[in-house]
Amino acid sequence: DSGAHVPALVVGTGYGGSVAALRLAQAGVDVHMIEMGMAWDTPGSDGKIFANTTSPDVRSYWLRTRTKQPISNFLGYPLDKDVPRHTGILDAEEMGQIIVYQGRGVGGGSLVNGGMAVTPRRENFGAILPSVDAAEMYGTYYPRANATLGVGTVDPAWFESADCYQFARVGRKHAERSGFPFVFVPDVYDWDYMEKEAAGTVPRSALAGEILYGNNYGKKSLQKTYLAQAGATGKVAISPLHKVTSVAPAAGGGYTVVIDQIDTTGTTTATKTVTADKVFFAAGSVGTSKLLVQLKATGALPALNAEIGKGWGDNGNVMCGRANHMWDPTGKLQASIPCGGIDNWTAGGAFAEVAPLPTGIETYASFYLSITNTPHRAEFTWNPQTGRADLNWQTAWKQTSVDMARTIFDKINAKEGTIYRTDLFGAYKIWGDHLTYHPLGGAVLDKATDNYGRLHGYAGLYVIDGSLIPGNTSVNPFVTITALAERNIEKIIATDL
Ligand code: FAD
Numbered sequence: 001d002s003g004a005h006v007p008a009l010v011v012g013t014g015y016g017g018s019v020a021a022l023r024l025a026q027a028g029v030d031v032h033m034i035e036m037g038m039a040w041d042t043p044g045s046d047g048k049i050f051a052n053t054t055s056p057d058v059r060s061y062w063l064r065t066r067t068k069q070p071i072s073n074f075l076g077y078p079l080d081k082d083v084p085r086h087t088g089i090l091d092a093e094e095m096g097q098i099i100v101y102q103g104r105g106v107g108g109g110s111l112v113n114g115g116m117a118v119t120p121r122r123e124n125f126g127a128i129l130p131s132v133d134a135a136e137m138y139g140t141y142y143p144r145a146n147a148t149l150g151v152g153t154v155d156p157a158w159f160e161s162a163d164c165y166q167f168a169r170v171g172r173k174h175a176e177r178s179g180f181p182f183v184f185v186p187d188v189y190d191w192d193y194m195e196k197e198a199a200g201t202v203p204r205s206a207l208a209g210e211i212l213y214g215n216n217y218g219k220k221s222l223q224k225t226y227l228a229q230a231g232a233t234g235k236v237a238i239s240p241l242h243k244v245t246s247v248a249p250a251a252g253g254g255y256t257v258v259i260d261q262i263d264t265t266g267t268t269t270a271t272k273t274v275t276a277d278k279v280f281f282a283a284g285s286v287g288t289s290k291l292l293v294q295l296k297a298t299g300a301l302p303a304l305n306a307e308i309g310k311g312w313g314d315n316g317n318v319m320c321g322r323a324n325h326m327w328d329p330t331g332k333l334q335a336s337i338p339c340g341g342i343d344n345w346t347a348g349g350a351f352a353e354v355a356p357l358p359t360g361i362e363t364y365a366s367f368y369l370s371i372t373n374t375p376h377r378a379e380f381t382w383n384p385q386t387g388r389a390d391l392n393w394q395t396a397w398k399q400t401s402v403d404m405a406r407t408i409f410d411k412i413n414a415k416e417g418t419i420y421r422t423d424l425f426g427a428y429k430i431w432g433d434h435l436t437y438h439p440l441g442g443a444v445l446d447k448a449t450d451n452y453g454r455l456h457g458y459a460g461l462y463v464i465d466g467s468l469i470p471g472n473t474s475v476n477p478f479v480t481i482t483a484l485a486e487r488n489i490e491k492i493i494a495t496d497l
Pocket of ligand 1: 013014016112117244438
């Protein structure tokens with residue numbers, strides 16, 4: 001409520017925010033989490049909390065009147081359709097020349113993502129977070145993050161026989177025939193549950209094509225892991241449909257935080273002002289970066305340093321599909337949870353997930369999301385004319401990523417005598433180069449903050465989410481975001497409380 005005072009306020013309930021809340025609560029601190037999205041704890045009229053990928057509805061998109069599906073077309077037909085404006089779960093946020101997909105709601109990105117929980121290869125870690133002690137990360141914090149997130153890997157024997165992974169076995173065959181290693185990718189999906197889905201003994205989730213708009217069963221989102229543990233301490237409160245709009249030093253010490261309460265159409269219904277001794281920015285790379293460049297430029301936090309807004313990258317994301325021959329069907333039943341990837345990072349700068357296309361029909365298509373070693377970094381700046389933060393990313397920069405992904409797929413196509421699909425992203429467009437699922441950076445560790453996420457210029461203000469990571473993790477990012485948050489909050493609890 002307005003006028004309240006809280007010891008620790010956390011902006012956002014994704015990975016970084018959930019780690020901060022749990023560990024602070026375990027250390028005896030009362031925590032209040034502010035989340036602009038919905039709670040996602042109440043079933044809709046179909047009895048389910050989350051909508052299916054095959055039929056997006058009012059629950060699916062954040063304040064849009066038309067869906068913005070990552071794969072926009074299929075066999076010449078546009079897939080998007082009108083939906084009522086609603087505080088739905090997936091934000092397709094248009095930031096200049098890139099669409100940044102993000103989760104909205106209690107659990108952040110864990111609500112919408114594929115759950116792929118990948119620890120980078122240790123030899124790549126120095127390029128990811130050069131100021132961080134890798135021995136500590138691989139000895140303590142990655143294991144802690146993986147254990148608390150509930151990471152597991154598909155049973156290799158079951159994988160060989162499961163109809164729903166025909167697409168992945170075809171992906172493996174094509175990778176290996178071209179000399180690329182295929183590696184199993186761990187995931188937070190409950191693999192025992194998936195085997196039961198295949199056996200027909202439980203309601204289907206991954207095998208019903210659920211992904212992007214939430215998973216009703218099976219996926220261990222943060223609501224089931226970190227946030228459940230945080231709630232059990234009795235010391236963590238969460239306010240959904242509340243958006244932080246300002247943080248500034250308070251007269252009597254600590255910080256004044258201004259929060260808009262919104263309804264499910266996105267309209268502000270109340271504005272509240274509270275004070276907090278400590279504020280943790282965990283609004284995600286885009287959310288935290290936008291807020292910090294605004295607060296610095298508009299005079300709320302003028303002493304933030306010149307690194308604020310810098311070092312933003314797309315993790316080199318680029319998508320593509322290949323059209324297989326009739327003798328290589330990928331299966332009409334596809335698990336929505338990927339379980340393997342093609343590793344050509346060292347030689348070609350690309351790690352490609354073999355991704356599903358869960359359409360319910362045989363498509364003879366192989367689909368991939370590549371993570372590439374892009375050198376490009378963009379910057380957020382405050383635009384006083386529009387009153388918004390701009391991002392100077394350029395679509396043309398994706399060419400570097402396309403070239404890296406082609407080190408894998410040009411070779412596979414040549415070997416298999418196959419071609420790229422040209423129908424998935426609009427007419428005659430091969431590459432999904434207009435988007436990212438993996439925004440990273442904007443308040444980079446050891447630059448905008450000290451080596452533990454303490455913002456320069458203001459004692460008691462911290463960044464603890466994906467904005468700390470300078471644009472690339474070489475693999476899917478959330479395990480690294482979680483492990484880094486575990487490392488930083490341990491230090492902050494030991495020295496700042
Ligand atoms: P987020 O998880 O983005 O959490 C930030 C939260 O803050 C959000 O809930 C947001 O609503 C809230 N917020 C923002 N601004 C405000 C504000 N002003 N006030 C209050 N609340 C605010 N990563 C992987 O590792 N593996 C995958 O398989 C994978 N698949 C993905 C698939 C999709 C479709 C998407 C979109 C992402 C995927 N990712 C994946 C990326 C991963 O989900 C993100 O890297 C991760 O969620 C980022 O964590 P975070 O803590 O930085 O912030």
